[in-house]
Amino acid sequence: MTTDSPSLSSVRSRGLPWFPIATILLGVVAVFYIRSLPEFERNLKSWLTAAIPLLVVILNCLWFVFTPRFSWRTRLTGLAGLLILGGVAKWTTRVDGTLDGTGVPNIVWKWSKSEGPSVAKVKVAEAAEGWTPDAAMLAQSADVPQFFGPNRDGRVTGAKLAGDWKAVTPKELWRQPIGLGWSAYAVVQGRAYTQEQRSEEELVTCYDLFTGKLLWSYADPVRFSQWQSGDGPHATPTIHEGRVYAYGATGLLNCLNATTGKPIWQRSVLGENKLENIEWGVSCSPLIVDDKVVVTGGQTKGPVLFAYKLDTGELAWKAGDDQACYSSPLLATLAGKRVVLSNNVRSLTAYDPASGAVLLDYEWGGTNWPKASQPLVLGQDRVFLSAGYGMGCQMLEIKAAADGSLAATQLWAGMKMKTQFNSPAVREGHAYGLDDGRLACVDLATGERLWKEGRFASGQSLLVDDLVIIQSESGPVHLAAAKPAGFEELGKIGALSSKTWNHPTLAGRYLLVRNDREAVCYELPLAK
CATH class of the missing domain: 2.130.10.10 (YVTN repeat-like/Quinoprotein amine dehydrogenase)
Incomplete structure (x- = not known):
């Protein structure tokens, strides 16, 4: 029996994924715009430059979970992978101070040593x-x-x-x-x-x-x-x-x-x-x-x-x-x-x-x-x-x-x-x-x-x-x-x-x- 209705799989695969494309482009434009403002302070520039890509990632993760473009099995598998990736990041990385005076955290491996001073017991001058x-x-x-x-x-x-x-x-x-x-x-x-x-x-x-x-x-x-x-x-x-x-x-x-x-x-x-x-x-x-x-x-x-x-x-x-x-x-x-x-x-x-x-x-x-x-x-x-x-x-x-x-x-x-x-x-x-x-x-x-x-x-x-x-x-x-x-x-x-x-x-x-x-x-x- 034939039908003119498209299958669910063809609907899911039809066209470009415009939401992630749009959010990524907007994020790039926003970062370049913020960095170009001459009187916008470095602190806010640094934090927003870090926050905007993070926001883009979060929005695209939510899109991936809720879009009908992929099957539930694919979405659940992807969500599980993201949770595992987040857990691995939590258990393998730590904050070691800041990158600079803007206050943006410096993320390092947990097993890496802080580059502190190699100051031994310095001998005090006699007399x-x-x-x-x-x-x-x-x-x-x-x-x-x-x-x-x-x-x-x-x-x-x-x-x-x-x-x-x-x-x-x-x-x-x-x-x-x-x-x-x-x-x-x-x-x-x-x-x-x-x-x-x-x-x-x-x-x-x-x-x-x-x-x-x-x-x-x-x-x-x-x-x-x-x-x-x-x-x-x-x-x-x-x-x-x-x-x-x-x-x-x-x-x-x-x-x-x-x-x-x-x-x-x-x-x-x-x-x-x-x-x-x-x-x-x-x-x-x-x-x-x-x-x-x-x-x-x-x-x-x-x-x-x-x-x-x-x-x-x-x-x-x-x-x-x-x-x-x-x-x-x-x-x-x-x-x-x-x-x-x-x-x-x-x-x-x-x-x-x-x-x-x-x-x-x-x-x-x-x-x-x-x-x-x-x-x-x-x-x-x-x-x-x-x-x-x-x-x-x-x-x-x-x-x-x-x-x-x-x-x-x-x-x-x-x-x-x-x-x-x-x-x-x-x-x-x-x-x-x-x-x-x-x-x-x-x-x-x-x-x-x-x-x-x-x-x-x-x-x-x-x-x-x-x-x-x-x-x-x-x-x-x-x-x-x-x-x-x-x-x-x-x-x-x-x-x-x-x-x-x-x-x-x-x-x-x-x-x-x-x-x-x-x-x-x-x-x-x-x-x-």
Whole structure:
């Protein structure tokens, strides 16, 4: 018996599978469009670039399960295969941190070893108290006793560096493994101080600047770990009058003898005040103000800053009503008042250094994303703020109020400097910093971005006279000109070869760079 009706099998096989073809094409177009947006931040680009293909796969799996194009037996077999494949992936892979500063997880085999530092038990130099640096080399160094440059403003002046690394390459003095962590170096009289994680101990360490020889180490039996930020401390020690003040990732504030590393006092800032740690770990580098050391609090809403007496560690004051973020407090003079500035989750705040009284509470940015950039103080009445994650930048005018407090007025705002881990620095009315991973120059009078070049990802920058030293996230260090006319790269050194979030330290002509695996010191060429 014949019939004109087509068989079920012929219906199932008729025509092209338009749904998967359309979703794949749309996914490709969407990825290319997102990647082409010039002001769309790297974080969102990376997450969407990863999420869109995943969504396409999920939609096509659902189409395969429910389409009548295939028999139930074929669809059930395919579904079973997908479930088995998912189970195998779960049991054979794991997340090993992030690929980069965008936070996209790094998926590795479960049996693979993490590429951590190969730091053995480093022998401490004998008779560290009697150690003396090389006098000739010491004469060409300079003290950098705290985070973000000698004055905590991202600038080094008077270094007289050569402006061409292509003609004269920096000389590598030493290279060695180092413990986990994102701390930078503080340097005083030929000693280089940092913080690092070795096994289950968080260390404050002191090295010979010129040889890399370990002079002493102090250990606390604690370990901070978070899958995105990694393990170990994030802050940089501060050196003051023969003492080291170091703030660990779990909230331990240590005061140590700078010559021997012997402990003088310790405070558990978060523990004593019943504060929950911030998500990616305490990152504040201690600030010395008069007879006090000032550090930030935790994620629990309440006091933002804690001031302790330098000699005894006794609490002098605690102040503020916000949550701490990932920047460090700094000392400034605004509208004739000497203040401690703090960049917080909700606000920018200013405090009286003597009493902790709140003199300014200015809300800015969002509360759902982290702020890590340092406020940039311009003269006595301007503060430049910047952050990543869609917050952008703005310029504030600070004036004294009738009641003795300070008032902030926004002069302009924009998205032309979107700093993430990086903090900008100022030269002759222009800010130089990493705008979403690319070096940018912004006119601070108008907020206009004059140029934006290079690709340095979640790196760091340091302004040195009319030069910019850029530590890229991937490890190499670049030299560029700091000039409004345009971007000019002046050289590059390989330096490191893995994810680097640590800030570079320039002590005279000696450049210290490190990450969570390796540390290197370079002697930079000087201008003729």
